[in-house]
Amino acid sequence: MAAGQETVLDEYAFLVSETDEKGIIRFANDDFCKIAEFSLDELIGQPHSKVRHKDMPKKAFKSLWDTIQKGEVWTGYVKNATKSGGYYWVFATIYPFESCDGSKGYLSCRRKPSKEEITSIQEVYKLWNKEEGK
Ligand SMILES: Cc1cc2nc3c(=O)[nH]c(=O)nc-3n(C[C@H](O)[C@H](O)[C@H](O)COP(=O)(O)O)c2cc1C
Numbered sequence: 447m448a449a450g451q452e453t454v455l456d457e458y459a460f461l462v463s464e465t466d467e468k469g470i471i472r473f474a475n476d477d478f479c480k481i482a483e484f485s486l487d488e489l490i491g492q493p494h495s496k497v498r499h500k501d502m503p504k505k506a507f508k509s510l511w512d513t514i515q516k517g518e519v520w521t522g523y524v525k526n527a528t529k530s531g532g533y534y535w536v537f538a539t540i541y542p543f544e545s546c547d548g549s550k551g552y553l554s555c556r557r558k559p560s561k562e563e564i565t566s567i568q569e570v571y572k573l574w575n576k577e578e579g580k
Contacts, residue, residue, distance in 0.1 A: 448530065448531075448532065449530060449531030449532065450531060450532065450533075451532040451533075452532065452533055452534065452535075453481055453528060453532055453533070453534040454534070454558070455481065455534060455535075455536065455557070455558035456558070457558060459477050459481065459557065459558055460475075460477055460555065460556070460557060461474075461475065461477045461478040461481060461482075461536060461554075461555070461556040461557075462474065462475040462477070462478060462553070462554065462555050462556070463475070463478050463489075463494070463553075463554050464551055464552070464553050464554075465494055465551055465552050465554075466549075466550075466551050467550050467551060467552070468493075469493055469494045469495070469552070470491060470492070470493055470494070471489045471490055471491065471492050471493070471494055471496070472490065472551065473486075473490070474486055474489045474490075478556075481528070481534055482497050482526065482528055482529065482534075483528045483529035483530055483532075484496075484497075484529050488529075497526045497527055497528075498526070498527065499525045499526055499527040499533050500527075501525050501533075501571065501575070502524065502525055502571065503571050503574035503575045503577075503578055503580070504578055505574045505577075505578065506522060506524070506571065506574070509522065510522065510540060513540075514540050514541075514542045514552055515542075517542050518542070519539060519540065519541050519542075520538075520539070520540045521537070521538065521539045521540075522537075522538060523535065523536070523537055523538070523559055523563065523564070523567040524536050524538050524556070525571075535558075535559050535564050536556035536557065536558070536559065537556065537557055537558070537559040537563065538554050538555070538556045539554070539555050539556075540552055540553065540554045540555075541553045541554075541555075
């Protein structure tokens with residue numbers, strides 16, 4: 447995928463990743479790796495901001511972290527960068543969890559958003575970026 451190009455998810459794509467409490471990637475499924483264009487080895491141990499796209503406002507991630515750190519589920523739209531400089535949109539649901547061994551972390555499950563959803567959220571993010579001086 448060339449730089450600046452959008453990768454549109456297919457209807458059945460389901461991108462999953464798991465992080466520790468600090469947002470360090472512990473796992474990503476095949477769909478996530480394929481769309482992000484990274485191998486699992488390239489992702490594990492890296493901060494999740496590795497796939498952050500410059501168009502994402504800080505406010506979106508503040509809402510994400512404020513919500514999951516309270517132990518609540520966050521849902522929202524995220525524009526992510528691919529390894530080759532492209533991008534893709536997802537609708538993400540992030541769950542806080544505690545495993546039976548006591549380790550805590552977060553699980554993100556992502557699906558394709560509709561074109562209409564992307565158009566609406568782009569307007570919101572444009573406004574937030576303006577507020578942030580971007
Ligand atoms: C489970 C989980 C999944 C995340 N997924 C993404 C993601 O796909 N893209 C992204 O940019 N940030 C994601 N984040 C948020 C990042 O941890 C980070 O806060 C964000 O990229 C902003 O980077 P910064 O905190 O360095 O400003 C995720 C966080 C968690 C806990």
